[in-house]
Amino acid sequence: MSTAARTKSLSVPTTMKAWVLDDPEQLRLVEKPVPAPGPAEVLLRIDAVAICGTDVDVITKGLPAWIEGGLPFNKNYTPGHEYMGTVVTLGAGVDEFGVGDRVAVEIHAGCGRCERCRMGMYTSCLNYGLNYGEKNKGHRANGFTTDGGFAEYAVNHINTLAHVPDEMSDEEATLIVTAGTAMYGLDALGGLVAGESLVVTGPGPIGLMSVAVGKALGAQPVILTGTRKSRLDIGLKLGADYTINVREENAVEAVRRITKGKGVHYVMECSGAPDSLNEAMDMVNRGGRICLAAFPGEPALVDLAKLVRNNIYVYGIRGEGQSATHRAAALMAQKRFNAKLIHTHTFPLEELPTAFRYFRERIEDAIKVVVKVH
Amino acid sequence: MSTAARTKSLSVPTTMKAWVLDDPEQLRLVEKPVPAPGPAEVLLRIDAVAICGTDVDVITKGLPAWIEGGLPFNKNYTPGHEYMGTVVTLGAGVDEFGVGDRVAVEIHAGCGRCERCRMGMYTSCLNYGLNYGEKNKGHRANGFTTDGGFAEYAVNHINTLAHVPDEMSDEEATLIVTAGTAMYGLDALGGLVAGESLVVTGPGPIGLMSVAVGKALGAQPVILTGTRKSRLDIGLKLGADYTINVREENAVEAVRRITKGKGVHYVMECSGAPDSLNEAMDMVNRGGRICLAAFPGEPALVDLAKLVRNNIYVYGIRGEGQSATHRAAALMAQKRFNAKLIHTHTFPLEELPTAFRYFRERIEDAIKVVVKVH
């Protein structure tokens, strides 16, 4: 909190390097104007940004949000949503953050005027995507419906910022929002997980962070399922009590064995596998709860009668609502788990396509690939 | 509350008429001993009992509970769970009810010793069906795993009883538990439905009671979907603001039209139709909630990604937990809706097979068929 903190702005250029997406798969590095923050917003210098599976969807297929909203494909839009950086300019009326503050971001800034935002459900904003033209309702989902983090600078609403402590690296801080999604999922499941049994299906970044956050909050046992030993082993280091390699044994049977036939209280479904909900229903006990945090690629045959018969609740979660990111950030600041275990590679901004290739092809067992911008 | 109320027991015979189920479809009327109530239980003289779709499942297929629990098919068991009657004998320590009290019943008396019962989720009892032999945990689900109401007498735990006011007929009182299921579904959806929009899919008894209870609590608009005009018309009388005949128009489009494109807050799915969850997901808005109260006959293709993308929660509900039956009974006692509209036929106990035939074949537009026992 040096000189910077006492000024209203660090020196900021007028243009910046940014990747933009044209048609699907067409990313270009361009020079773009640096945006200016409005009231309740700040300008961030982006220090690091991680690649998420959803980024791959966006880049290869275009965004569901655009399609649903009937928007034309945005020709000059910058993706990237898992970023962190340094506050360099304060919008009008902002004193909640200071210039020089290091912050990680949530994706969603709700419109603040629809029913869902009014009740605190800002990731379910009913004006999703409406942030332009005559119908501008002020919603932002940076990296999805507004410019994101594969660039040198970005504008963020202050509601989306979480402080990053000095001793946390830029790379680790990009993982806060992932841990926030895991926390939000555990919130949906009831939040009081100490001593309760939890299965996490799928050892991707959200699954691994679900293991870490679940164990940090005291869940017992935490059981992780997956197909690759290397990732399951990281799960063990993050707090899993048991791992199940579904190539070697039936996940439902293994869960029943571990829990002595009782089944578990909660399942965090992070695999997106076609049969995942059916399996989850067979893993939980009567009255159990399941959170769906991954997008299955296509419709699946589901035995819905089992939900009714066993009084099971299923929670689809979008994003990282309910300020869960702040709570996850607090656990990371307190070093309750080592999120860095899932960070495997780093590339400079110019090499974003290579970074994506590592992520998509899982080269060298890549999990979280981070792009270091500043 | 005459002389009876001041005694501990009305005169009760030692044997009674009761229907028992042998193999599927084999109902027999027999003479059985009248059971005796234990501590915290009462003996009821059954005055009336309604037929439910689940009774048909039980009689034609045997019980899922038995099958799951690995029980042999019970050769001397009495089905029937939607009944009401008069307290005739008090078990040891009972002063919560008096001899002569008219009561309706909930189905489930949890074991009181498993985790779910301990937290109040007695319809999700983990000792479901364990009420016999060395592992007797005391669970009861009368008409399912313990003797039910197609008989002259039955034993009930006091937790399962709700007072019936003098001015309510026996026939109407058999519908209290159905309204209780509807109330429990609305509880799951959050309970605060005044001024919120609600779709009920399927105008069976639970669907129609969901319309009635939802409107009694102030939901607006209440939209009912179904295939038969006669039932949709009853829905209008029970409080539906709109009905949609799905043979004439697409239900999702109609809901979108009625709500001016916004979708609804809540869906109570009471049809069990194969595509019902997909349609419900298209009816609710972002952040909406869906209760599944009907058992789909077979697995359905479900676009689970939509649950995630739109932050939708899905609540399977078993039975009528959380004392919802008491709350529903209170609304009926206050005449907030006319449940009698769904009662269409009455038969004496001896004619149970005829009553079932009317119900199964929907003869004369039968909805609720009641068997009058005393």
Next chain:
Amino acid sequence: MSTAARTKSLSVPTTMKAWVLDDPEQLRLVEKPVPAPGPAEVLLRIDAVAICGTDVDVITKGLPAWIEGGLPFNKNYTPGHEYMGTVVTLGAGVDEFGVGDRVAVEIHAGCGRCERCRMGMYTSCLNYGLNYGEKNKGHRANGFTTDGGFAEYAVNHINTLAHVPDEMSDEEATLIVTAGTAMYGLDALGGLVAGESLVVTGPGPIGLMSVAVGKALGAQPVILTGTRKSRLDIGLKLGADYTINVREENAVEAVRRITKGKGVHYVMECSGAPDSLNEAMDMVNRGGRICLAAFPGEPALVDLAKLVRNNIYVYGIRGEGQSATHRAAALMAQKRFNAKLIHTHTFPLEELPTAFRYFRERIEDAIKVVVKVH
């Protein structure tokens, strides 16, 4: 929804009549500029405004909000917060309401950027009162910290508006926010009150609306306590099952008698009487809940150990959060109770001081005194 509805603005003058408060007790009628709505705001032509006890506090003592925030007493401020009117101008980006719409108002528009607003608790905004100068956070509480309704026009955030149906009179619509406070209190108590017992202490406007809303949601019995027979009689018409005149009998004993010694589930404390919390603790049963909706004038001796011993929760509520006003408005639109019973007098805007005198001195048993503006 005539021509007006299709334009963006009705004809609006540049100045208006408005009452402003200087020093305590110094209300003046002045000519003031008509304000202009910003984004997400509308300009309302005020049609009617009711007087609330808090208005009296404001006018006689100045506002706690100001004092807490250290603000200088505002020399040109317009009080009045229970108003309704007609939308005459839409701010930028507003299409949620149309010109010509009749609306009632909630008081609070949170800042949308503090933790409480972020979680949906906008009446507990942490930037309460900060709506001016360099620290403008955008909070509004019209009639308290921003200009209110004793005037011809006012600006409102769209989050604070609830539609008023054509068939509801202006006078009745001013009572929506009062019913909203009652609803918010019942929300705090858990919301699922059908068949549950409820005591309302104090038959002022909020108390009487608590009776009405509680009974509309099915509470049974509803017991109202107070000192004046005329008001208790209105309570009976609004749905109270019992009234207790505390001048004639001890309220706690009467509640115990009515409930056969059990006590009640819930108390809505609307009297502000010094001993009210102690009495409420003696009225509820173990595990019961109490909502404090009235401001006691001075500290009271409270037997806090009873809260601990009996696991009692106490909810202080500010305003009418959680969109409760919308839900209350829906019940009123559905004519679930006759709010007009508490409206006793009407005066034109010019006669505000007389209106206040009637309210303060309870002339002719005045309860709700309404000022008709247009």
Next chain:
Amino acid sequence: MSTAARTKSLSVPTTMKAWVLDDPEQLRLVEKPVPAPGPAEVLLRIDAVAICGTDVDVITKGLPAWIEGGLPFNKNYTPGHEYMGTVVTLGAGVDEFGVGDRVAVEIHAGCGRCERCRMGMYTSCLNYGLNYGEKNKGHRANGFTTDGGFAEYAVNHINTLAHVPDEMSDEEATLIVTAGTAMYGLDALGGLVAGESLVVTGPGPIGLMSVAVGKALGAQPVILTGTRKSRLDIGLKLGADYTINVREENAVEAVRRITKGKGVHYVMECSGAPDSLNEAMDMVNRGGRICLAAFPGEPALVDLAKLVRNNIYVYGIRGEGQSATHRAAALMAQKRFNAKLIHTHTFPLEELPTAFRYFRERIEDAIKVVVKVH
């Protein structure tokens, strides 16, 4: 889990040593029959039992429960409620625990038949104390209304048992129920405390466990207030980020200073000090929540208007409901904090009066004084 685990009972004598209470302050060591467990109960050999402040109240004044219920003072009753032991006999139908299992206990086994028990609120049982005579409803609160742990054996309902891991000492296990009360208090406050600010007032056993559990769940900062440096220092070791010695500075001012004027989200009031609720109201921010876990000795002057103005909720908690003890036990089994820090002295059963003297007079800074029985 040796031979014992395979039998239904370890060898148990017919009589045992037990302390009984006659008139206040009259504890006698007697020989009493060993009780027999009923259905859903076990007989425990008591291994260790800790002294709690409530035990002192019971022994010096007699029990509020008795007085409220109008019971005669029990001449042959054994107090003591914070105990742990080994299962030695299983009641009929018990297979949830095995002979030889080490367990800690919750105090309350609700009746299982009142409204509160039915909804999971077993520590608020409406049949509190009714476990004898004609009105036997089966409620137990061992050490309060049924025989407790200052004896060689005791009967416990299986709902009150939590497994103790092999590596946890008997002495530490007696603290599980204290941590359970702290957990229950945090549950009442909402449970999602990671990254939220928490003040704990009063460094007695419940206060210190509130610090430990709060920090284990990620609360930040955790601030402990008290009068004695030695206890505040233990608080630091258990996870407090700040301590405030109220003899040296004003607690409210210190909290405001530490939180940079914001106040905290939550206060756990564990001091029972007369002004504690007023101070807590000044410590929390708008919308904050306060849990009362200590019994103030006498009524206090409370500024209730502040609860209303700031939308503050106050939760009195009785005991350790909602299975919080299981969750606390899980955190202790996972060694999330070192509860042993508050255990200071150990005495054999015969020296109970000396143990009480150490506890009451805080000899050698006694905090938790444990009586080792076997």
